[in-house]
Amino acid sequence: MAQQVYKLSRKSEQQLEVTKMENIVLLDTLQQLTTGKEDNCSMCEVDWDQQGASCYSFSKNAKSWHNSLDACTAMSASLVKIDTKKELAFLKNEISKRVYVRRGQQFNFNFWTGLNYDNDIGNWTWADGSPFSFQLFQVPGTEGCAYIQKGEIRLQSCAKWEVYICEKPAKFGGN
Known part of the structure; x- marks a missing residue:
């Protein structure tokens, strides 16, 4: 009888270990889905391009920087804030695809970013108010919008x- 109890106990311990491993795998999968590690599990709206955990809309209509900010806000978005070299490379690649032709010549568009010089604090800031870091790229001046x-x-x-x-x-995941 003691041997049967030992075997049952041992079998339960093994099942518990398997369940623990399954839970670890499920937790990792859930974390990937909710943090954007798996691009193919996320969604952007029609006409928005995805890179990582962000969606991007490249406008076709020109506006001033402030009106562009308002237009993005109306779409529950903001003017782009460049956080990583990977994001900068993605934007450069996407921008290179967007050209227009005038009188037989091809031209590149100028795309507003969320970076502007805040005269009140005397420094560059993003549209969300966060400070700019010169580690990603240099800004050639101290006034205007980028x-x-x-x-x-x-x-x-x-x-x-x-x-x-x-x-x-x-x-x-249905957010």
């Missing part, structure tokens, strides 16, 4: 009309 053209960050008056890039989080 745009990307041909993969280069450039500056000009925020009142000038350009197309723009909106960014918002991708939806995961």
Whole structure:
């Protein structure tokens, strides 16, 4: 009888270990789905491009920087905030695909980013108010708003009309 109890106890311990391992795998899968580690499990709206855990909309209509910010806000988004070199490379690649032709010549669009010079604090900030880090790229000046053209960050008056890039989080697992 003691031997049967021992065998049952041992079998229960083994089943418990298997259940623990299954739970670890399930927890890892759930974490990937909810944090965006698996791009193919996330969704962006129609006409939005996905990179990692973000969705991007490349506008076709030109607006001033402030009106571009308002347009992004109306879509529950913000002007793009570049956080990583991978994101910058993605944006450069996408921008290189978007050109227009005038009088037989091909031109690149200037796309507003969320970066602008805040005169009140005397520094560059993103549209969400967070400070800019010069580790990703350099900004050639101390006034205006930043745009990307041909993969280069450039500056000009925020009142000038350009197309723009909106960014918002991708939806995961039915969010």
